[in-house]
C-alpha cells in the first residue's frame with residue numbers, strides 16, 4: 001500500500017503507473033483515512049473508494065477482490081457493482097468512483113477532484 005505524503009505536487013498525486021497496474025492487477029492507495037482501489041479491467045483502469053455502500057466493507061484487500069469481468073462483488077452480503085461507473089447490479093447504492101489523470105505511463109489523482117464529503 002502506498003501513502004500520499006511525499007507525492008503531492010501542485011495538487012496532483014501520482015498514485016501508480018501502468019506497469020504496476022498491469023503486473024499486480026490492482027493497487028490500493030490511501031489518502032488520510034480514505035482508501036482508493038485501482039483495478040486493471042484489461043482495456044481500462046477503474047478507481048473507486050474501497051468501501052461497499054451497504055455497510056462499508058472493503059471490496060478489495062491485499063489478496064484481491066471478487067471480480068467477474070468488470071463486476072466486483074462484496075464479500076460480506078453479495079452486493080455487486082459495475083466498475084465502469086459504479087452502479088449496483090445486486091443491492092442498491094453506487095460506488096464512489098475516482099477520476100484519474102493520465103500522463104505518459106503515470107496515473108495521477110487531483111486532490112481538488114475529491115468530493116469534500118469524503
Ligand code: FES
Nearest residue numbers: 052054055074077
Ligand atoms: S457490506 Fe457489502 S453487501 Fe453488505
